[in-house]
Amino acid sequence: MIVKGIKELTEEEKYSIINRNKMNLEEIIPTVKEILDNVKNRGDEALREYTKKFDRVDIEDFKVYKEEIEEAYEKVDYKVVSAIERAYENIKRFHEIQLESIKEWEIEKDGIKTGQIVRPVRSAGCYVPGGRAFYPSTVLMTVVPAKVAGVKRVVVVSPPYGKGINPVTLVASHIAGADEIYKVGGAQAIGALAYGTETIPKVDIIVGPGNIYVTCAKMLVSGSEVKIDFPAGPSEVLIICDEEAKDEYVAMDLLAQGEHDPNSSCILLTTSREKAISIKNKILELMKNTERRNILERSLKNMAILYGDITECIEFSNEYAPEHLEIITENPREILKYIENAGSVFLGEYTPVPVGDYATGTNHVLPTGGCSRIYSGLSVDYFLKKISIQELSKEGLECISETVITLAEIEGLHNHAKTVKIRLQDKIDL
Ligand SMILES: NC(=O)c1ccc[n+]([C@@H]2O[C@H](COP(=O)([O-])OP(=O)(O)OC[C@H]3O[C@@H](n4cnc5c(N)ncnc54)[C@H](O)[C@@H]3O)[C@@H](O)[C@H]2O)c1
Numbered sequence: 001m002i003v004k005g006i007k008e009l010t011e012e013e014k015y016s017i018i019n020r021n022k023m024n025l026e027e028i029i030p031t032v033k034e035i036l037d038n039v040k041n042r043g044d045e046a047l048r049e050y051t052k053k054f055d056r057v058d059i060e061d062f063k064v065y066k067e068e069i070e071e072a073y074e075k076v077d078y079k080v081v082s083a084i085e086r087a088y089e090n091i092k093r094f095h096e097i098q099l100e101s102i103k104e105w106e107i108e109k110d111g112i113k114t115g116q117i118v119r120p121v122r123s124a125g126c127y128v129p130g131g132r133a134f135y136p137s138t139v140l141m142t143v144v145p146a147k148v149a150g151v152k153r154v155v156v157v158s159p160p161y162g163k164g165i166n167p168v169t170l171v172a173s174h175i176a177g178a179d180e181i182y183k184v185g186g187a188q189a190i191g192a193l194a195y196g197t198e199t200i201p202k203v204d205i206i207v208g209p210g211n212i213y214v215t216c217a218k219m220l221v222s223g224s225e226v227k228i229d230f231p232a233g234p235s236e237v238l239i240i241c242d243e244e245a246k247d248e249y250v251a252m253d254l255l256a257q258g259e260h261d262p263n264s265s266c267i268l269l270t271t272s273r274e275k276a277i278s279i280k281n282k283i284l285e286l287m288k289n290t291e292r293r294n295i296l297e298r299s300l301k302n303m304a305i306l307y308g309d310i311t312e313c314i315e316f317s318n319e320y321a322p323e324h325l326e327i328i329t330e331n332p333r334e335i336l337k338y339i340e341n342a343g344s345v346f347l348g349e350y351t352p353v354p355v356g357d358y359a360t361g362t363n364h365v366l367p368t369g370g371c372s373r374i375y376s377g378l379s380v381d382y383f384l385k386k387i388s389i390q391e392l393s394k395e396g397l398e399c400i401s402e403t404v405i406t407l408a409e410i411e412g413l414h415n416h417a418k419t420v421k422i423r424l425q426d427k428i429d430l
């Protein structure tokens with residue numbers, strides 16, 4: 001844990017804070033490549049070997065059947081089922097409104113009609129983590145936008161839980177409307193979704209978060225065969241707060257994201273040295289009685305508590321490009337105007353990240369590791385393609401012909417020019 005003025009950071013300190021997890025990802029590339037190659041070449045047999053090695057369980061058939069979902073409902077408390085249903089409704093509503101903003105349209109000028117139609121991809125694979133915690137909430141966050149976008153085949157993969165799959169994950173998959181579920185996780189599951197195996201047919205897009213192995217695998221398979229959403233690795237939070245923020249709220253919000261993964265990153269930017277020190281002390285106090293201490297002790301090693309004036313805090317945050325950004329200041333919306341990079345923003349002292357993790361309806365699958373500089377969080381857009389269309393009347397073709405013919409000829413593509421000319425033989429002398 002580092003406590004320092006933003007201006008006093010050395011170049012190396014700043015580099016290692018901003019480039020969190022970059023080295024870890026690079027180090028595991030050979031291991032992950034080997035897993036992916038094996039799955040590509042040996043299919044289910046390789047999946048069985050890796051599942052035995054990493055999840056310590058022998059799985060003969062990875063598919064989840066209807067009876068297992070029925071049994072899952074018997075094991076899950078009704079209170080949990082209704083919480084999932086309520087979260088589902090909020091998430092569905094948010095993504096339906098998102099869909100409304102993606103329009104098909106058409107314009108016409110001089111006999112030339114152009115426009116855009118929107119179509120979903122045919123299939124999507126949703127990775128639902130299940131290593132250090134299990135994530136029924138992630139089922140909702142991945143399956144719901146895919147279904148709202150109109151994807152026909154939505155597949156859930158998640159690491160096995162004993163010989164089966166976590167019953168709450170199964171119930172959430174059923175409520176969200178998943179079409180297929182497979183009990184396989186890690187880089188091997190990403191390989192199966194990308195290349196297909198005897199049991200698991202491949203998909204068009206892979207979405208969802210995971211640890212560094214899963215994230216690295218997604219990045220390696222991404223290309224012309226399969227699309228991915230973006231790197232959504234170990235959870236992160238960056239909090240900007242002023243002197244008035246309550247130490248306990250800020251400290252607890254840092255611990256909340258730090259409990260996900262030893263590689264999670266928690267950053268505090270505050271406006272005075274005294275505030276930085278009092279929040280640090282609060283964190284140490286709360287750590288004495290915390291659950292998931294073994295994970296937190298490791299993730300807090302990456303923690304930075306930095307102080308500076310509000311402009312320095314905003315500049316640092318924009319450079320860091322956090323997954324989650326909390327702004328706990330007197331007027332958070334004033335600061336929001338200057339925010340350029342963040343996966344999702346949480347404004348004010350009553351908006352801790354977990355409300356968005358579970359239930360406000362916004363998506364919790366968000367870019368990590370600085371990727372919010374270039375990617376948006378998961379949304380219906382990722383599952384949709386915008387296809388352009390055009391239709392010309394003979395007058396429209398005539399109107400545009402000189403431009404097309406001139407450019408085709410300058411590129412030396414004479415058949416491009418000719419195919420326009422033959423349609424207008426009776427009209428123009430070209
Ligand atoms: N950014 C987001 O949107 C977001 C959302 C939710 C969760 N998360 C993150 O998802 C992650 C979940 O991680 P998790 O570990 O709990 O579950 P996980 O399902 O991502 O990973 C578990 C799998 O990792 C593989 N694995 C573990 N050790 C390995 C090794 N040494 N070599 C190769 N493979 C190995 C195993 O196959 C195991 O099944 C956390 O980092 C959490 O912060 C991120």
Ligand SMILES: N[C@H](CO)Cc1c[nH]c[nH+]1
Binds near residue numbers: 257323364
């Ligand atoms: N904070 C995670 C995204 O980084 C999402 C999550 C799921 N469950 C709890 N939290």
Ligand SMILES: [Zn+2]
Binds near residue numbers: 256
């Ligand atoms: Zn969380």
